[in-house]
Amino acid sequence: MTRKHFVFWTLAPATVVLASLALVSIAGAVWFSLMNRTLRSPDYEFVGAYNYLRLLRDSRFFNALQISAIWEIVTVTGTLALAIVLAVLVHETVKSPLRRNLICFAFLAPVLLPRVAAAFIWRFLYSPSLGLLNYLAGLLGLGPIEFLADPSIALLSVAVVDIWQWGLFFTVILVKLLETLPKDPIEAAMLDNASLWQIHAYVTLPMLKAPLISLVLVKAVESLRSFDLIFVMTGGGPGKATETLDLYAYQSGINLGGRVSYASAMSILLLIVTTIAFTIIWRAGKKWAG
Amino acid sequence: MANISCSSITKAYGTHTVIEGLDLSIPDHEFVVFLGPSGCGKSTMLRMIAGLEEVTSGNVVIDGTDVTHLAPGARGVAMVFQSYALYPHMTVAENITFGVRRQGVPKPEIARRLKDVAQLLGLEPFLERRPKNLSGGQQQRVAMARAMIKTPKVFLFDEPLSNLDAKLREKLRTEIRKMHLALKTTTIFVTHDQLEAMTIADRIVLMRAGQIEQQGTPDEIFDRPATRFVADFIGSPTMNFLPASIERMGEALTAAAGPIHISLPPERFSGLKTGQQVELGLRPARMDLAPEGSANLLEGRVVLIENMGSEGQVIADVHGTEMSFVTKDFRSVRPGDRVRFAIRPEHVHVFDRASGRSLLNDGL
Numbered sequence: 138m139t140r141k142h143f144v145f146w147t148l149a150p151a152t153v154v155l156a157s158l159a160l161v162s163i164a165g166a167v168w169f170s171l172m173n174r175t176l177r178s179p180d181y182e183f184v185g186a187y188n189y190l191r192l193l194r195d196s197r198f199f200n201a202l203q204i205s206a207i208w209e210i211v212t213v214t215g216t217l218a219l220a221i222v223l224a225v226l227v228h229e230t231v232k233s234p235l236r237r238n239l240i241c242f243a244f245l246a247p248v249l250l251p252r253v254a255a256a257f258i259w260r261f262l263y264s265p266s267l268g269l270l271n272y273l274a275g276l277l278g279l280g281p282i283e284f285l286a287d288p289s290i291a292l293l294s295v296a297v298v299d300i301w302q303w304g305l306f307f308t309v310i311l312v313k314l315l316e317t318l319p320k321d322p323i324e325a326a327m328l329d330n331a332s333l334w335q336i337h338a339y340v341t342l343p344m345l346k347a348p349l350i351s352l353v354l355v356k357a358v359e360s361l362r363s364f365d366l367i368f369v370m371t372g373g374g375p376g377k378a379t380e381t382l383d384l385y386a387y388q389s390g391i392n393l394g395g396r397v398s399y400a401s402a403m404s405i406l407l408l409i410v411t412t413i414a415f416t417i418i419w420r421a422g423k424k425w426a427g
Numbered sequence: 428m429a430n431i432s433c434s435s436i437t438k439a440y441g442t443h444t445v446i447e448g449l450d451l452s453i454p455d456h457e458f459v460v461f462l463g464p465s466g467c468g469k470s471t472m473l474r475m476i477a478g479l480e481e482v483t484s485g486n487v488v489i490d491g492t493d494v495t496h497l498a499p500g501a502r503g504v505a506m507v508f509q510s511y512a513l514y515p516h517m518t519v520a521e522n523i524t525f526g527v528r529r530q531g532v533p534k535p536e537i538a539r540r541l542k543d544v545a546q547l548l549g550l551e552p553f554l555e556r557r558p559k560n561l562s563g564g565q566q567q568r569v570a571m572a573r574a575m576i577k578t579p580k581v582f583l584f585d586e587p588l589s590n591l592d593a594k595l596r597e598k599l600r601t602e603i604r605k606m607h608l609a610l611k612t613t614t615i616f617v618t619h620d621q622l623e624a625m626t627i628a629d630r631i632v633l634m635r636a637g638q639i640e641q642q643g644t645p646d647e648i649f650d651r652p653a654t655r656f657v658a659d660f661i662g663s664p665t666m667n668f669l670p671a672s673i674e675r676m677g678e679a680l681t682a683a684a685g686p687i688h689i690s691l692p693p694e695r696f697s698g699l700k701t702g703q704q705v706e707l708g709l710r711p712a713r714m715d716l717a718p719e720g721s722a723n724l725l726e727g728r729v730v731l732i733e734n735m736g737s738e739g740q741v742i743a744d745v746h747g748t749e750m751s752f753v754t755k756d757f758r759s760v761r762p763g764d765r766v767r768f769a770i771r772p773e774h775v776h777v778f779d780r781a782s783g784r785s786l787l788n789d790g791l
Contacts, residue, residue, distance in 0.1 A: 319510065319512075321511075321512030322514050324479050324499070324506075324508070324512065325506070325508065325513075325573075326514070326525070327479065327498070327499045328477060328479075328526070329525050329526030329529055329573075331529050339514075343514075343516040344514075346516065
């Protein structure tokens with residue numbers, strides 16, 4: 138068997154599975170989006186771009202688009218910022234390998250929790266009457282704070298859970314990446330009179346630029362899939378304060394109106410927008426990483 | 428520019444002591460080479476002076492200031508690493524100026540200094556390149572420029588030429604020496620290459636197992652090694668050693684190694700006694716082909732000839748012991764030939780067989 142044949146036959150099963158899972162469902166969604174199917178009626182007909190044109194006049198759709206964009210920015214930057222700060226802190230303060238590994242192990246725990254479990258834990262923590270956070274706020278003479286019911290902070294409160302899960306996980310990755318860096322440039326920077334934060338800002342983190350870009354992309358893709366977390370914690374509410382595109386698609390397609398075709402059109406638009414956005418980000422990242 | 432003084436320096440990793448009670452004084456302007464085999468503590472010593480390693484006990488004083496507990500950046504030293512340690516994401520210009528930018532030197536002054544060092548080291552065409560687009564020699568020049576631009580009190584070089592090929596190593600060695608002659612900054616240079624040490628140093632500090640074995644000028648170290656270890660470490664080809672027994676007959680002093688008899692100058696070895704067990708050290712470079720009847724004549728059969736260009740090393744079997752000598756006339760001998768070679772008595776080294784210490788009279 139030649140190398141070419143070997144590559145073909147080993148890749149073929151996975152490709153077939155992926156193609157049947159992804160392409161068939163995408164094709165199905167495109168097909169649905171061109172009809173006017175609802176769950177209430179078995180009758181449907183071809184309506185062309187009608188669903189897409191209606192989306193462009195739907196203010197709730199644009200609200201969901203905006204919430205999705207804010208969600209992406211907050212969770213990605215929050216996760217990376219937390220990971221960088223904590224990783225540098227662990228790297229500089231915890232020198233014993235055993236202690237460092239124990240911390241890393243503890244930091245891995247949140248991401249191992251199922252999303253739904255994490256969501257429920259934090260719902261209890263956030264509870265205005267029973268929650269630990271409001272108890273602590275009460276000790277300081279604050280609150281009760283309606284973390285999930287106040288539209289101005291609900292999205293942020295849910296984002297904190299996402300950042301808690303992924304930020305700590307990324308901290309572990311960054312701690313390990315910092316350990317792999319050659320010591321000499323760091324020592325050279327010490328001799329160059331750089332302070333601790335300057336060493337990390339100007340030397341270590343720029344040396345980790347390529348893996349950091351990869352982490353940003355991984356998190357950006359992951360953040361798009363936060364349906365379960367938001368659904369359990371707020372269900373998109375209060376009002377539409379935490380309704381991202383996938384939640385709106387679910388609400389209009391399954392939950393409320395059963396307008397499957399309309400929701401399909403929304404999913405396809407989301408797919409197109411994210412594909413274009415990620416291609417641009419990926420190219421920019423690659424160029425920046427040099 | 429500054430003098431350096433290290434007193435009672437001890438370095439231990441847990442219970443393992445690598446340097447113990449080391450005292451060293453380096454005067455202003457001097458070019459000192461720390462020389463020794465791998466693991467002798469020379470790099471650790473340099474890194475303690477730089478502040479990159481904690482000193483377990485003892486003091487490091489630079490220019491009259493006790494810097495033992497100062498941060499590396501506050502000691503006024505600049506270091507060139509074996510791996511060059513350039514910042515891979517910065518351009519050459521950014522690499523060179525990183526330190527002075529941290530010091531808050533005004534921009535026009537930085538630009539002036541950058542121009543000067545780049546010109547001195549021939550880096551002008553590469554200022555906008557990244558380190559990965561430079562050759563090893565160019566990268567090492569950038570590392571040197573980065574050290575020079577700070578106008579430090581002390582230059583520290585940690586095996587800076589080890590990663591370069593022989594020709595480039597020789598070229599950069601000359602450049603470093605020229606740089607020192609021009610700037611006169613106190614310099615410590617760490618190497619395990621004795622030839623590099625001999626060619627570049629004002630003074631060599633030869634280290635062994637965390638202790639200073641001997642320190643002195645290259646000539647002192649080469650001609651008057653204090654111990655058998657120093658004699659063996661310095662010089663290429665390495666010294667021949669012969670276990671021998673001393674015979675003193677009146678004024679004449681002889682060392683006998685089986686059938687080989689080597690006469691020694693009595694005024695150089697006044698402390699030797701008859702029957703004393705010693706080890707003779709005969710430098711190949713101090714021996715040459717000799718006619719019959721010469722003093723200290725050795726006779727053997729040629730085993731191998733190594734052509735070194737202008738001269739050759741002849742390895743001969745002398746009564747069952749392989750000994751080598753260096754001669755310009757190596758082309759006149761062939762393996763299997765019988766050869767006679769000799770050493771002048773004043774070039775013979777004598778070491779105590781038990782302690783390895785040189786038995787040469789003090790002050791010589």
